[in-house]
Amino acid sequence: MEEEKNLGVVVSGSLNKGLEVKLDAATSVEDISVGSYVTIEGGKRRFFGMITDISLEATDNQIIHSPPDISNPLIAEVIAGTATYGKLHILPTLTIGGGATEILEGPQPVKSLPGHFSPVRRASPRDIELVFGKEDEKQFWVGTPLDMETKICLNLAEFVKRSNGVFGKSGTGKTFLTRLLLIGILQKRQAVSLVFDMHNEYGWEGGSEKGYKVKGLKQLFPSQVAIFSLDEEGSKRRRVSTDFIVRIGYDEIEPEDIQLLCQTLNLTDASVQAAYQLAHEFGDRQWLETTLSIKDKEETKELLSRLNIHESTYRNLRRGLEMLRRLPFLVPKSPDNPVQRILEYLDRGINVILEFGRYEDFTAYILVANLLTRRIHAQYRERKERALGEDTTPPRPLVITIEEAHRFLNPQLSNQTIFGIIAREMRKYNVTLLTVDQRPSGIDAEVMSQLGTKITCLLDNEQDIDSVLSGASGKSELKTVLSRLETKQQALVFGHAVPMPVPIKVREYGTDYRQFGQVDLSAVVSEAQQSQEAEDLWAD
Amino acid sequence: MDLTVEATKIGEVIEASTGKFTAQCYQLNQAPPLGSLVKVGSMPSEIFAVVYNIENHSLELGRRPIARGESEETEEGIFRANPQLSKLLCTDFNALVLGHRQADDIAHWLPPKPAYIHNFVYTCSSDEVRDFTQSLHFLSLLVAANLPTPVEEITAACLRYSSQAHDDPHAFLVKAGKELATLLSGDLKRLNSILKKL
Ligand SMILES: Nc1ncnc2c1ncn2[C@@H]1O[C@H](COP(=O)(O)OP(=O)(O)O)[C@@H](O)[C@H]1O
Ligand SMILES: [Mg+2]
Numbered sequence: 001m002e003e004e005k006n007l008g009v010v011v012s013g014s015l016n017k018g019l020e021v022k023l024d025a026a027t028s029v030e031d032i033s034v035g036s037y038v039t040i041e042g043g044k045r046r047f048f049g050m051i052t053d054i055s056l057e058a059t060d061n062q063i064i065h066s067p068p069d070i071s072n073p074l075i076a077e078v079i080a081g082t083a084t085y086g087k088l089h090i091l092p093t094l095t096i097g098g099g100a101t102e103i104l105e106g107p108q109p110v111k112s113l114p115g116h117f118s119p120v121r122r123a124s125p126r127d128i129e130l131v132f133g134k135e136d137e138k139q140f141w142v143g144t145p146l147d148m149e150t151k152i153c154l155n156l157a158e159f160v161k162r163s164n165g166v167f168g169k170s171g172t173g174k175t176f177l178t179r180l181l182l183i184g185i186l187q188k189r190q191a192v193s194l195v196f197d198m199h200n201e202y203g204w205e206g207g208s209e210k211g212y213k214v215k216g217l218k219q220l221f222p223s224q225v226a227i228f229s230l231d232e233e234g235s236k237r238r239r240v241s242t243d244f245i246v247r248i249g250y251d252e253i254e255p256e257d258i259q260l261l262c263q264t265l266n267l268t269d270a271s272v273q274a275a276y277q278l279a280h281e282f283g284d285r286q287w288l289e290t291t292l293s294i295k296d297k298e299e300t301k302e303l304l305s306r307l308n309i310h311e312s313t314y315r316n317l318r319r320g321l322e323m324l325r326r327l328p329f330l331v332p333k334s335p336d337n338p339v340q341r342i343l344e345y346l347d348r349g350i351n352v353i354l355e356f357g358r359y360e361d362f363t364a365y366i367l368v369a370n371l372l373t374r375r376i377h378a379q380y381r382e383r384k385e386r387a388l389g390e391d392t393t394p395p396r397p398l399v400i401t402i403e404e405a406h407r408f409l410n411p412q413l414s415n416q417t418i419f420g421i422i423a424r425e426m427r428k429y430n431v432t433l434l435t436v437d438q439r440p441s442g443i444d445a446e447v448m449s450q451l452g453t454k455i456t457c458l459l460d461n462e463q464d465i466d467s468v469l470s471g472a473s474g475k476s477e478l479k480t481v482l483s484r485l486e487t488k489q490q491a492l493v494f495g496h497a498v499p500m501p502v503p504i505k506v507r508e509y510g511t512d513y514r515q516f517g518q519v520d521l522s523a524v525v526s527e528a529q530q531s532q533e534a535e536d537l538w539a540d
Numbered sequence: 541m542d543l544t545v546e547a548t549k550i551g552e553v554i555e556a557s558t559g560k561f562t563a564q565c566y567q568l569n570q571a572p573p574l575g576s577l578v579k580v581g582s583m584p585s586e587i588f589a590v591v592y593n594i595e596n597h598s599l600e601l602g603r604r605p606i607a608r609g610e611s612e613e614t615e616e617g618i619f620r621a622n623p624q625l626s627k628l629l630c631t632d633f634n635a636l637v638l639g640h641r642q643a644d645d646i647a648h649w650l651p652p653k654p655a656y657i658h659n660f661v662y663t664c665s666s667d668e669v670r671d672f673t674q675s676l677h678f679l680s681l682l683v684a685a686n687l688p689t690p691v692e693e694i695t696a697a698c699l700r701y702s703s704q705a706h707d708d709p710h711a712f713l714v715k716a717g718k719e720l721a722t723l724l725s726g727d728l729k730r731l732n733s734i735l736k737k738l
Contacts, residue, residue, distance in 0.1 A: 025718065059725035068732050074710070075735045078717030083728065 004121040007032070008088065010040060010114055018052065018477060019113070021088040021120045025081020029054060035146045035481045035503035037123035037131075038090060042114030045095045048107065048123065048131055050501065052477035053089035090120070091477045093500035096130050107131050107499055125150040131499055140184035142177075142455075143504030146490065152504050156184050159453055159497040160191040160399055163423045163433040167440045167468050168457025171209070173489045175201050176509050177455060178401065178436050182217060183516060186224055186351055191397035191432075193351040194342065194376070196369040198360060198403045203227040203353035204240040214510030217353060226345045228338070230329045230368065231357020244341050246354065249334035250292070251285040252371055258320070260370055260408070260417055264363045265320035270313040277307045289332055292321060327364055339375040346376075346398060362407060369402055374418040376400075381429045397430045405435035406442030414444035423447045441467040453495035458485045474501065543666040543704050550663055551633075553580060556655040558637070559685075561589065563661040565631040569596060574689075575697025577664040577672060578635055580655040585642075587651050588664070588672055589635035592687050592694045596631050605629065635661075636685050636694070638678040648677035669705035673712070676719040683723055683730075692730055695720070696737035713738050 007027050013019030019040070023029060032054055040047040058064065063083055070076040092114070094107040107130065123131075128150040133139045139153035159181075166181070168174045179202055185191050195202050204216045204227060218225040218241070226243035229235040235242045255275040258265075262272050279287040281303075294300055304314055324330060345352050354372075356364060380395050387394035402408060402419065414420035422431050424447065435451070437443060441463035449471050456468050465482060469475045472494055481503050482492050489508075494501035550572060555562040561580065565571050571594040572578055580587040598605050605628075609618045619625055640651035664672065672678070682695050699716050703709035717735055724731040 059721075060728045062728045066728070066732075068728070069736065072736070074713060074717065074738055075732075077714045078721055078735055082718045082721030083725065083731065 004039075004124050007038065007120045007122060008086075009117040009119055011087075011116065013090075013113060015092075015110065015113055018474070019049070019090040019092055021090055022057075023081065023086035023088060025085070027081075027086070029056065029086035032086070032088065033147055034484045037128060037145060037148075038088075038120050039096070039123050039127050040090070040092065040114045041119050041121070042112075043118070045112075046097050047092045047110060047114050047118075048094040048096050048127060048500070049090045049092035050477075050481070050503075051088050052091045052474070052480050055087045055089070056084065057087045058084045088120070089477070091474045093474075094131060096127065123148075128152070132502070138188060138190065140181075140188055141507060142180060142184070142493070143491070143506045146503055146505055152493075152498075152502055154181075154184065154453075154493065154497045156188045156190045156497070160185060160397055160432060161427050162452025162496060163426070163435065163450060164453045164455070164495070164497075165405070165440065165443075165448070165451045165468075166434065166436045166455050166457075167459060167464070168438065168491065169459055169461075169464075170438050172457035172487060173491070173506055174436050174438070174457060175199075175206065176208075176214075176489070177457070177491060177506050178202070178434065179206065179214075179217070180507055180509055181434065181455075182351070182401065183220070185399055186217065186221060187517070189349070191399045192346050192349055193353075193399050193401060193434075194346065194373075195351070195353040195401040196365065196372075196403065197353050197355050197401075198365050200234075200238070200240075200355045200357065202401075203355050204238065208510055212510065215513060217351065220513060220516055221351075224349070225351045225353060228342065228352055228354040229357055230355065230359055230364070234357035235355060240355070242355075243345075244336075244338070246338040246368075247329055247331050247334045247336070248338065248368065248371065250288040250330065250332050252334070252375075253288050253324070253330075253367070254284055254371075255279045255287070256374075256416065257367055257371055258317075260366055260413060261320070261324075261363060264361075264366060265323055266316075267320045268313065268316055270310065271317035271320065274307070274309045274313050274317050277309060281307060288321065288324075291318075292325060323363065324367070327359065327367075329359070329364075329368075339372060339379070342372065342376060343379055346396065349396060362404070365404070366407055370408065370417055370419070373400055373422075377418055377422060377429065377431055380431050384429045395430050397427070397432070399432050399434050401434040401436065403436045405433075405437040406439050409435065409443045409447045411444045414447050420444065420447060423450050426450065440464050443467065445470065451495070453493065453497040455491050455493045456482060457489075457491045458482070458487055472501070543669060543701075544663055545665055547579065547662040547665045547668065549660050550578075551661045553655045553657055553659040553661060554632070556657065556659075558650055558654045560634060560636055561587075561655045562632055562634050565633065568626055568629055568631050571631050571633040572663050573697075573701065575694055575699075575701045577638075577669050577698070577702065579662050579664050579668065580659045582660075585640065585651070587637055587640045587655050588646075588678075589637045590682065590694060590698050591633050592636050592685075593634040593689050594631065595633070596629065599628050599630050636682065636687065638681050639672065646672055646675075648675065648681065650681075666705045669702050673702040673705065673716075676716050679716065679719055680723055683720070692733045693737070696734050699734075699738055 008021045008023040010019050011022045036051045038049055068075050068079050092110045096107045132152045135141050138157040140156045141151045142154045143152050166174050166178050182193055185193055202216050203218050205213045208214055218227050228244045228246050229242045230246050232245045258275040259272045278291050282290040342352050383395045408417050408419040422433050459465050469478055489506045492503045551563045551565040553561050554564045572591050574591055576591050578589055612618050639648040703712045706712040
């Protein structure tokens with residue numbers, strides 16, 4: 001095994017606050033970056049940790065006031081690493097090798113510290129593999145460490161057990177990352193996915209800011225992915241091969257959906273209340289159609305006075321409902337049952353991606369995602385309960401991906417929406433969420449705390465950073481690491497699916513699909529040609 | 541202040557304590573250079589010391605030389621005209637003990653006994669200088685010394701002188717500088733004033 005060079009030695013520290021390491025004079029501070037991994041050779045075991053801060057130190061503070069003449073090369077050389085030196089802050093997270101438990105069970109959380117002056121080295125690719133595992137039927141390669149070419153894997157079996165979050169400000173790579181995760185879930189078959197694809201990026205193809213198109217899941221795994229669309233024309237225009245066109249009947253819309261839409265439809269609390277009253281009056285399945293069909297003034301008046309609804313409240317509600325009516329995918333009676341269709345696909349292990357086509361506004365997204373999820377969840381719940389009682393097979397684990405998650409999971413709504421319920425109940429009914437959001441501080445703190453694994457790209461808003469890191473151990477250290485991520489394609493991963501927090505460079509997507517098991521036909525052809533050419537070299 | 545290949549006998553101890561001694565040179569004005577290493581005694585027990593002060597003076601205490609060269613063309617002319625002069629004048633130097641030889645090993649700490657009066661004093665050969673300065677622990681005795689001449693001057697002179705005995709003088713100076721930086725970690729001014737003179 002190749003030995004990595006010594007970086008320095010441990011000089012102080014605590015389990016809580018991490019270790020201070022004095023850099024050797026031979027190591028330049030400039031070669032060290034936050035987020036790199038190190039191993040520390042203790043007397044009895046090896047420790048694994050991450051560099052979370054770097055500082056410049058001086059043995060005598062006077063040096064700040066009268067800096068030595070470093071234009072003299074000898075002085076510069078002498079001062080470096082002695083009177084002035086670099087210090088690393090290291091968060092030790094695991095012990096690897098050494099103890100019997102580590103040999104049998106792999107890396108263990110740290111419960112002790114390496115002694116004074118234990119040597120610190122950069123982690124070798126082998127160390128990384130020891131900690132993050134190799135690609136296998138559960139482990140999915142998501143990226144590499146920031147300064148190495150080794151693979152970092154996510155344990156997808158653990159990942160899908162809970163709801164998870166992908167965060168990062170706009171343009172940092174959330175969509176690319178989510179697409180990768182969806183491929184992982186599909187390939188490792190740990191769950192089946194339902195994606196509410198607001199911007200039509202996952203199903204057929206997505207765009208890269210660099211100007212080229214990237215393949216969506218359906219192009220890579222045609223037999224394992226179905227594209228559902230709300231916008232038939234749009235999908236046709238984009239030449240997407242859709243499997244099902246979703247139409248939603250008025251009878252599917254419940255007052256609860258209206259409540260979720262109160263912000264986007266500009267409804268008052270009283271109008272939401274009125275919707276519930278109308279549903280009570282006309283029945284859950286009838287109320288919308290009936291309400292929309294009332295034209296007669298007298299009739300309206302009579303109804304309002306009977307239900308004790310204020311005239312202005314009614315006008316407000318009616319205006320909101322008219323906006324819904326204008327959504328072309330909403331029809332009085334749906335010709336088919338989209339919930340049933342989605343479930344059929346999911347049951348066959350086929351991942352469903354619902355494209356919103358040109359309906360990229362929040363009204364459509366919130367309405368449809370919420371409505372479908374509520375019904376699907378109810379079915380899962382029923383089947384899971386039946387499975388428990390009657391010993392039938394429980395439904396296949398389902399991961400539902402939603403974007404703009406704070407629209408569903410903000411503190412005002414998270415208690416009422418189905419998404420809030422799913423996020424809280426963990427995997428009770430085999431349904432979990434993959435929430436994608438650029439404003440995590442908008443998400444209910446309680447929901448955030450339930451997320452099993454968080455993958456966050458760069459965030460620059462202090463509140464967003466705090467909300468993502470709240471409850472994480474080593475929070476202040478992770479904050480430094482998070483704020484140093486590059487603006488694209490880098491992320492900090494922490495939680496259940498990784499043994500320790502890990503900043504990664506996200507796997508490149510969109511240039512070479514062979515790594516996803518896709519046969520590149522041109523490569524096959526040229527290989528065949530080559531072997532033919534090789535044959536030709538030999539005379540018979 | 542070139543190093544010599546051979547150790548050369550240059551004088552005798554005329555006063556000694558545990559940490560310092562004074563030697564008188566056989567030749568007027570022929571003291572070893574400031575900062576150079578000298579040794580006292582012979583194998584197996586030698587004492588190593590660094591020259592920190594040199595004095596040229598009249599042999600008889602209290603009798604000051606008088607100026608004699610007004611009518612001479614050259615300074616040598618004074619000595620030719622007054623041959624007795626070189627018997628009346630002498631050169632002494634003071635040396636700070638930095639270590640000694642114990643059996644075959646060099647010890648960078650004070651010897652159990654001081655030098656004897658009339659011990660011969662030799663310059664060190666370049667091999668001896670290299671051996672003695674291979675480890676830099678002697679620097680702690682040096683920087684801690686209380687001397688009438690500035691210690692920083694002596695330290696810098698000693699390192700400059702010793703560096704010539706090493707294959708890579710620059711590397712030696714860097715290594716010594718780093719050792720000093722640790723020893724003087726609380727006193728940057730002194731460190732700086734030494735480093736500037738290297
Ligand atoms: N893993 C990746 N592979 C290749 N390009 C990426 C990757 N992640 C991000 N990018 C680049 O960054 C751009 C923004 O990423 P995107 O996922 O659309 O950001 P977000 O969804 O956070 O707004 C992409 O268009 C692409 O050019
Ligand atoms: Mg996006």
